[in-house]
Amino acid sequence: MSFGYAIINNMERVQNEIEKFNKERDWDQFHSPENLAKSIAIEAGELLECFQWNNNYNKENVCDELADVFSYCFQLANKLKVNPEEIILNKLEKTRKKYPVEKAKGTSKKYTEL
Ligand SMILES: [Mg+2]
Structure with a gap:
């Protein structure tokens, strides 16, 4: 099994953690498909910002922004029930x-x- 498929197979746990996180904060009310799509683009911008001006990026910052993008992508998929x-x-x-x-x-x- 490749690394990529291992990630996908663990997504149920990630989905559950994201759901729990949002439920505890009552944030699902803000997560319309439109807002989630906007959030993906915003976080993708923050990811790009890590590389602004030069390639001396901070890997932890890149991973944090990549995680934000993934997180909103999975939330949108969940919202669309796909x-x-x-x-x-x-x-x-x-x-x-x-x-x-x-x-x-x-x-x-x-x-x-x-
Ligand atoms: Mg971010």
């Missing part, structure tokens, strides 16, 4: 078709330019 593993694998299958290996290997071109 399984993160399933939607990631479904999207990967779509992307696989857009970027067939024989055309996409070793190039960063967009699928429309392959």
